[in-house]
Amino acid sequence: MNWMKTTLSLLIVMLAAASCQKKEPIVITPDDFRNSVDQVTDIMVHDIFSPPVASRIYSYPNIAAYEIVAQGDSTYQSLAGQINGLTAIPAPENKNLNYPVAAMVAHMNLSQSLIFSEDRMQHFSDSLYQKWSQQNEEEFTTAKAYGLKVANHIRAWMNDDLYKETRTMSKFTVDTDDPARWQPTPPAYMDGIEPHWMKIRPFVLDSSNQLQPIPPPEFSLEKDSQFYKELLEVYEVSQGITEAGDTSEEIGIAQFWDCNPYVSVTRGHLMFATKKITPGAHWIGITEIATEQAETDFNATVHAYTKTSMAIFDGFISCWDEKYRSNLIRPETLINLYIDENWKPILQTPPFPEYTSGHSVVSGAASTVLTGIFGDDFAFDDDTELPFGIPIRSFPSFNKAADEAALSRLYGGIHYRAAIDEGLKQGRSLGTLINETITMKN
Amino acid sequence: MGKPLLLLWIGLMLIACESAQEEKTPVRLFETIEATQVGIHFKNQLKEDDSLNILDYLYFYNGGGVAMGDINNDGLPDLFFSSNQGANKLYLNKGDLTFEDISEKAGIEGNSSWNTGTVIADVNGDGFNDIYVLAVVGINGFQGHNELYINQGDNTFIESSKDYGLDIAAYGTTASFFDYDLDGDLDVYILNHAVHTQESFGRAHIRNRRNPMTGDRLMQNNNGNFVDVSEAAGIYGGDNGYGLGLSISDFNQDGMPDIYVGNDFHEDDYYYLNNGDGTFTESLKEYFGHTSRFSMGNAVGDVNQDGRPDLISLDMLPEDETVLKSSEGDDTYHTLKMRTEQFGYHFQYARNMLFLNSNSGTFSEQALQTGIAATDWSWSALFGDFDHDGHEDLFISNGIPKRPNDLDFVRFVSNEQIQKTIRNSRLMDQKALEMMPSGAVPNYVFQGNGNGTFVDKSAEWTGNIPSISGATAVGDLDGDGDLDLVTNNINAAPTLYINQTDKEHYLKLRFQFSDANPFGIGTKAFLYTEHELQYRELFPNKGWQASSEAMLHFGIPKNTSVDSLVIVWPDQTSQRILTPKMDATVTITPKNTVPWNPTRTHQKRKHWNDVSEALGLQYTHQEDNYSDFNVQKLIPYQISDRGPAVAIGDLNNDQLEDVFFGGAAGQPARIYLQKNGAFEYYHDPVIEADSLYENVSAVILDINQDGFNDLLVGNGGNRIQPSLQFLKDGLYLGSANGFQKQPWTEEMVNTSIVTASSKGDFVFVGNHSKPLDFGNSTASYVVSTSKSGLTQHRQEFMVDGMITDALWSDIDADGDEDLLIIGEWMAPVILDNNNGTFQKRSNGVPKVSGLWQTAEAFDIDHDGDTDYVLGNWGLNSKLKATNEYPLHMYYTDFDANGISETVVSLEKNGAYYPLLGLNELAEQLVYLRKKFVSYTEFAGKTMEEVFGAEALEKAKQFQVNTLASGYLRNDQGCFSWHAFPAELQVAPIKAFTSFSEENTNQLLAGGNYFGVIPFHGRFDSFSGSVIRSEKEQESVTAYGLDFYQKSVRHLKMITITNKTHLLVVYNNETSQVYELDENNP
DSSP states (O other), X not given: OHHHHHHHHHHHHHHHHHHHHHOOOOOOOXXXXXXXXXXXXXXXXXXXXXHHHHHHHHHXXXXXXXXXXXXXXXXXXXXTTTSTTOOOOOOOSOSXXXXXXXXXXXXXHHHHHHSSOHHHHHHHHHHHHHHHHHHHHHHHHHHHHHHHHHHHHHHHHHTTSSHHHHHTSOOOOOOOSOTTBOOXXXXXXXXXXXXXXXXXXXXXXXXXXXXXOOOOOOXXXXXXXXXXXXXXXXXXXXXXXXXXXXXXXXXXXXXXXXXXXXXXXXXXXXXXXXXXXXXXXXXXXXXXXXXXXXXXXXXXXXXXXXHHHHHHHHHXXXXXXXXXXXXXXXXXXXXXXXXXXXXXXXXXXXXXXXSSOHHHHHHHHHHHHHHHHHOXXXXXXXXXXXXXXXXXXXXXXXXXXXXHHHHHHHHTTSOOHHHHHHHHHHXXXXXXXXXXXXXXXX | OOHHHHHHHHHHHHHHHHHHHHHOOOOOSEEEEEGGGGTOOOOBOOOOBTTBSTTTSTTTTSOOEEEEEOSSSSSSOEEEEEOSSSOOEEEEEOSXXXXXXXXXXXXXXXXXXXXXXXXXXXXXXXXXXXXXXXXXXXXXXXXXXXXXXXXXXXSOEEEOHHHHTOOOOSBEEEEEEEOXXXXXXXXXXXXXXXXXXXXXXXXXGGGGSOOTTTSOEEEEEETTEEEEOHHHHTOOOOTTOBEEEEEEEOTTOSSSOEXXXXXXXXXXXXXXXXXXXXXXXXXXXXXXXXXXSSOOOEEEEOTTOSSSOEEEEOOOOOOSHHHHHTBOOOOOHHHHHIIIIISOOOOEESSOEEEEEOTTSOEEEOHHXXXXXXXXXXXXXXXXXXXXXXXXXXEEEEOBSSOTTBHHIIIIIHHHHHHHHOSSTTOOOHHHHHTSOOBOEEOEEEEEOSSSOEEEOHHHHHOOOEEOEEEEEEEOTTSXXXXXXXXXXXSSOOEEEEEOXXXXXXXXXXXOOOSSSTTOTTOEEEEEESSOEEEEEOOOSOSSSEEOOSSEEEEEOXXXXXEEEEEEOTTSEEEEEESOOSSEEEEEOOOSOEEOOOOOSOOOSOOOEEOHHHHTOOOBOOOOSOOGGGTSTTOSSOSTTOOOEEEEEOSSSSSSOEEEEEOOTTSOOEEEEEETTEEEEEOOHHHHHTTTSEEEEEEEEOTTOXXXXXXXXXXXXXXXOSOXXXXXOEEEEEETTEEEEOOOOOXXXXXXXXXXXXXXXXXXXXXXXXXXXXXXXXXXXXXXXXTTEEEEEEEEEOOSSEEEEEEEEOTTOSSSOEEEEEEEEEOOEEEEXXXXXXXXXXXXXXXXXXXXXXXXXXXXXXXXXXXXXXXXXOSSSSOOOOSSSOEEEEEEOTTOSSOOEEEEEEEETTXXXXXXXXXXXXXXXXXXXXXXXXXXXXXXXXXXXXXXXXXXXXXXXXXXXXXXXXXXXXXXXXXXXXXXXXXXXXXXEEEEEEEEETTEEEEEEEEOBOOSOTTTOOBOOOOOEEEOSSSOEEXXXXXXXXXXXXXXXXXXXXXXXXXXXXXXXXXXXXXXXXEOGGGOO
């Protein structure tokens, strides 16, 4: 075989030499990566994924891209061995590799297998592949092969996270006997979604209940109980906002952070859905803004996305663990039953138990991680919701944005105060845990 | 065009022309004529804009109204059309199908912004028909009020609604003039509709709180002044009343007109029974097991010719496979459960309902069995004998400009379109509306068979022309004696359906009744022919936003002689007319009348007394909250609801029959001991300790031959539970000191039946399925008994299906007992007993695969040998199965996740499709979401296209050839299969028992079943039957029993102080004991 190896090596050297003369290296910009993530976001809005599932769709492709970045740039450290179950990706055979191209390929390839509308992702990657192969076919081919290899490695690991098994596990059984327990809410009265999400393998948490929050205030309809006070607060705050009118600050805040991927609207026999991004996607959007504003390079961009998406992913696991443990009834159900039959929350109540607030947990976790990367004095203009007709809001820091995101759930009429406060704490503990235990940048 | 292509094209043309010549235009029963051809230039043109469309007004597409009635007393029905946004029109019928537009001169064009239904009635009793037009006022800037046009007798009208107190400004749909208080004049029921957002259901009780805009109104006529008496009369008037359908009829035949109101969306329909004192009692839940979900128009007709008015209520279930699978369907299991159990609503399903009025006053719903359940987006139903064969036929108008429940529109299209143009979330622009698919479809006509069943004749009788038709009126427009129809269409001229029947006979009745009610509204007519009865009532304000000609029409086939005609006047007097004139219009006036005695219900021939309470034998089975569909999302029915178990036998060695009831999971079993002619609850700690077991079958016998009876309990439950141990069948050995449990089996599967041979030498343990693995095979056993209990000596049998029941019987008449085993997705199996060795019989048993539920031995043909009756799923179901096209079920691991699923498939037009839609399938098989990213891609796809030939090939395939209940008839030891008549097919039959009456054995059958998803509905309509022979059966209501709305699981005869009693055991209900009146001759 020796002669063959020699001949091959010679051939490769000759080819490389030949191409080097003609072809410039393919240049991948941070925008290319951001575009790829944006593409995933758009497809997810169309396909309709629940917030926990969306968090998974973001994170694995990011990790695949990041692991390639870490292969090619020694300032970044692989996550292998640091997060649950991830082993080192195969090393490239040829170190002289266009790592960003490989990272892009891995990102797009994994993303495509996670969303439903594959055609749209395929179309997006095909046009890039075509461009790159024209620019430098050989460099592209090598990087693509490696990118796909890594994607397969990550996919194998991903497939063990129990997601697939949870798809066919039992639906949530509503407890109709206990007045404190969650009931499906108008208008679609959907089943509780993702009742088994706590079984999904987290990245950083050792188990889904590692950061278990304190229990919610004890259910009571006694006027002087903490629970009832918080229930009444939701109602009164909502009534106040409604009186103030559609242009009030609070309504603006509620709508800005709505982040409900599927709001069903019914007008007689006419039904339609207004679809938006998820809470996780909003923070992915903020990450995009931050990397643009900080003008991070490709590798740093991937790093920021990856770490944020990991925080969001673990955030949903931690939150869902609590949601289906406390299984608490939503304010809308109680207000309609005991306070005001015609009351409707400003935001549509999402279909799962109340405590803790998912947006609060995720905002707490993501903001803490982003603060760790970009600092606490990072002011930014958040235009994430512009495509949905919602104006820009400006924040002095990630933490302040998270505070507002959490509070928006009270304004929206979908959470009690405790779910917001404790949710934010839960998320920030998670963010801190990630910042303290995971080393990505050397 | 190239030469070869041109040639080919010419060739094709030739072929096409030839076949066209051969076909000729068939003569259709109805000639359809566009109204413009006969001088009717009315058109209900909708003007949609950004501020007024389906988004702003939920009933924007409900269309106008049409009223057919004689306004100038020339004997020809004239036509009035109401237009939603335009001028109303009145056309004088000039004969020979020519019409004159007299609208302007008549002064009826109207002033309301939005007109809806219209009806004709002689409101002031002056002998001239007046016109009432409903309006929607008070939303979207709509002005005006309901308008009453009083006929001046000269083809002119004066709007006088204010003078009569009928100038109501609300959300009107339609109205019906009739005499509810029996004081001689016409009152009116005004049907209004809610516009309240149905985003939140609200609780059912909000119907008690009156809302003047949406609430219906009952208006009492006090000398020409109509007064709202709704509240005092017991008429609901809440926010929730989406009133779209209205029918008046003397439903319970007590001589007083009752009201049925169909409400759209989640609000229940209302069934108002007239109390005769000016009030009504709303009684829907008692008399109707379930109703349509999106109730639209409804109509009354005696379709099975028993003299009791039946009812159809329309909904919007499409028949077409592609439309069906791309439209929103029924609620989920949980939503329905919540709405019924927590919110207080009744059971509703999204399809047409045909309610057959039974003689106990309850309505047996049979739309699926009778073939009229799916007629797409339907508005108006009208009965009439269109072909003069003596049976009521049925016309259904349907169609909608845009299908707002198109799933792609709901989930994908609307959003993307909205996002491009949206300013705020409440506005949707025209472009988005246009992206909904069109719902212009042909109207349906069904030919009635006289027994409640129908045959679709739409193509043959009308030619299947797509249209958007709403309000429809029926009458004899051309005066030729048969029934013509006219539909008010949206954005198109009305359509006239001119009836071409000329073969058979007819009889048209008009009435001259009284001053206040000249045309005799509310008059009944019973036409008796040699073998049949035809019943009609005159309530011409009927159908959808419409009213029809005020006459009664009968079709009479040739060679049928009419015996008599009985007229019952609104004042409850009657007169008999012998041999009425044929092929004529007869005007009848009261003459030689006699008081009419209403027969509220048929005389009960027998009366079996309910003695449950007196005997102290009442066991309430409480089904637990577990739903199989939470876990096995695609199984066709629940498996966890097979209880309770019941066994009768002596449990305390006093030679008296005691009763064991086995509970659902979490509910302890109970023993009732017979003492002094009554029963006492006996607490047995050993047995009650096993409350976590779901007991589904039990048998009492002395297994260990120690002189004390023992108890063997078969357990099932099919659930996720802490331990599968609870599936083990329990053996409890009796002694003087109560029961001791004896371990005897390690098997943990869903048992369905434990039964012992009469000598007690064998026990059969029949197993249905493996827990949470429906479709996988499991073995069943014949076990020998001995002094040591149940021996290790057992014979194992596998069958291709899920066993539900087994019967010991000497099938081959060789002196020992053989076994008949039945089950779901299998044909009956016989195990021949050869000296204690059991062998499957390979021949002599018909291979009729069914969803068999129960079996019993009964000599149905009274020839002295034993036949076997078998309860099946019934024919009143969305499932269907024939020998040519069996029902299929595939069992395999479709999504390769290590767990197998079942997918049910049935045939439609020669191809097989999945029974369920993409939403339901993808709940379990998530990969289908990726394979079909839109509903359009999925809809209309066959099983192979959806799942791939390979997966289906690999799968274990089950099939069913018949869903009919019936019997295996024994003719000299050979068995042949025969189906029961239609009356016994309305629900699954779950239990039989035989009893003796006048020294003849009779068979009692009970059933009903609710363990299915809302897609299937609710099998609640079988009251129970006594089967006397192959041909004869009778409802058990004749014995004073009624299993309506209850799921019977066991019918057992029990001897109590030497008298025979019937024990009826239900699922999730309290058992009942009846004393047979044989005991008290």
